[in-house]
Each structure stands twice: as structure tokens, then as C-alpha cells.
Amino acid sequence: MNHIVLFQPDIPQNTGNIGRTCAATKTKLHLIKPLGFEITDKHLKRAGMDYWYQLDVTYYDSIEEFLEQADGMLYFISKFGENYYHEEDYSNTEENHYFIFGKETAGLPDYIKEKYKDRLMRIPMHKDFRSLNLANTVAMVLYEAIRQQGFKGLI
Numbered sequence: 001m002n003h004i005v006l007f008q009p010d011i012p013q014n015t016g017n018i019g020r021t022c023a024a025t026k027t028k029l030h031l032i033k034p035l036g037f038e039i040t041d042k043h044l045k046r047a048g049m050d051y052w053y054q055l056d057v058t059y060y061d062s063i064e065e066f067l068e069q070a071d072g073m074l075y076f077i078s079k080f081g082e083n084y085y086h087e088e089d090y091s092n093t094e095e096n097h098y099f100i101f102g103k104e105t106a107g108l109p110d111y112i113k114e115k116y117k118d119r120l121m122r123i124p125m126h127k128d129f130r131s132l133n134l135a136n137t138v139a140m141v142l143y144e145a146i147r148q149q150g151f152k153g154l155i
């Protein structure tokens with residue numbers, strides 16, 4: 001099972017888009033508070049379209065609360081990773097794969113990047129560029145995992 005984890009997302013349009021991608025791929029969404037918007041936000045609803053109700057979403061008060069219950073492989077998605085996301089093996093569909101993304105304004109906390117530095121995965125970018133859009137990175141990483149899993153359950 002694939003899981004997308006958003007650490008303190010700020011921008012409702014991003015979370016709406018990510019929710020739509022998760023609903024379309026039967027991926028669980030995990031949201032770590034505080035969120036930078038209300039879950040009723042019209043931008044989130046508009047970006048997520050009518051799909052929000054189809055989503056399997058869980059909320060946490062802290063990243064520790066999420067980590068305590070996570071049972072599977074953890075992948076922290078950050079431009080500071082030394083490993084490339086496409087070189088990892090996500091093919092085992094019996095396993096839980098948790099893809100953890102940082103907030104739009106500040107990324108993942110430094111102590112998490114330090115603690116899990118072997119689990120940090122980067123998406124290649126030009127060296128002069130700051131970062132990619134959060135919703136785009138979720139789509140890239142999630143669809144790489146799903147591709148390796150043979151698009152199981154999707155048509």
C-alpha cells in the first residue's frame with residue numbers, strides 16, 4: 001500500500017491536487033498538523049474537485065505521532081537527499097511505503113533530515129534552482145512507485 005504524508009502543508013491548492021492524485025490511485029493521505037488552511041477551504045475543494053470525500057485521510061498532531069504508528073518503509077522526500085528517488089525499489093506491494101514530504105515554505109524539519117539522512121530521496125533539478133512544487137513532487141514519486149508496482153489495480 002502506498003501512503004503520502006504531508007508535513008504541515010501550507011497551500012490549500014497543493015493539498016487539493018495531492019488529494020485528487022491520492023483518490024485516483026487508492027493511496028492513503030496522512031496530514032500532519034498544523035495545516036496552513038481549514039479543511040473546508042474553497043481552494044482546497046476546488047483543486048481537489050469532488051474527490052475529497054473518496055479520500056482515505058488521517059490527521060496527526062505531530063510528526064512523532066505519525067512515526068509511532070507507521071508500519072513499513074519510510075522515504076523522506078527532500079532536495080537534500082543524497083539518494084535519487086527513482087533508484088529505490090518500491091515494487092513490493094505487500095509492504096507499506098510511506099512517502100513523507102515537507103511543507104511548502106520550509107521543507108522537513110532539520111532534526112528529521114538528520115535522523116533519517118539515509119532515507120532522504122531527492123528529485124534531480126538544475127543546481128541553481130531552489131525547489132519543485134510540492135504537488136508535482138508527490139505525483140512524480142508516487143507514480144514512480146506505482147509504475148514499479150505494475151500499475152496494480154489501475155486501468
Ligand SMILES: C[S@@+](CC[C@H](N)C(=O)[O-])C[C@H]1O[C@@H](n2cnc3c(N)ncnc32)[C@H](O)[C@@H]1O
Nearest residue numbers: 077078079101102104106107122123131132134
Ligand atoms: C517547496 S519544497 C520546500 C522547499 C524548502 N525551502 C526546502 O528547503 O526543502 C516542498 C517540498 O517539496 C519536496 N521537494 C521539492 N523539490 C524537491 C526535490 N528536488 N527533491 C525532493 N523533494 C523536493 C520536498 O518534500 C519539500 O519539502
